[in-house]
Amino acid sequence: MATTRSVPVRTCIGCRTARPKDELVRIAATPDDGVRVDPAGRLPGRGAYVCPDPGCYAQLRRRSGAMLRRALRTDDAAGTEAALDALATVAVHPEVRDRTVRSENA
Numbered sequence: 001m002a003t004t005r006s007v008p009v010r011t012c013i014g015c016r017t018a019r020p021k022d023e024l025v026r027i028a029a030t031p032d033d034g035v036r037v038d039p040a041g042r043l044p045g046r047g048a049y050v051c052p053d054p055g056c057y058a059q060l061r062r063r064s065g066a067m068l069r070r071a072l073r074t075d076d077a078a079g080t081e082a083a084l085d086a087l088a089t090v091a092v093h094p095e096v097r098d099r100t101v102r103s104e105n106a
């Protein structure tokens with residue numbers, strides 16, 4: 001089944017490019033658990049999206065997380081910083097995500 005075209009589009013807060021939601025990493029401001037990286041896109045709360053790309057990650061870091069805090073409408077600077085640290089794993093090594101999606105290519 002070719003269902004890829006029905007995937008919702010979201011805008012990366014780093015480069016402002018609209019991409020299919022599946023190609024972006026979600027960061028969620030959860031009501032109970034603070035700011036969390038949410039690659040599966042399942043956590044509750046307001047979400048922001050960023051490309052799994054070192055350039056976009058660098059954009060977020062350059063502004064000391066202010067862009068991310070604005071996107072999530074949170075004042076949780078420490079939580080945002082921790083989420084950016086966690087995001088580095090995904091953003092700098094996008095193949096980590098690809099492996100889980102394209103495991104049939106092995």
Ligand SMILES: [Zn+2]
Pocket residue numbers: 012013014015016017050051053056
């Ligand atoms: Zn981007």
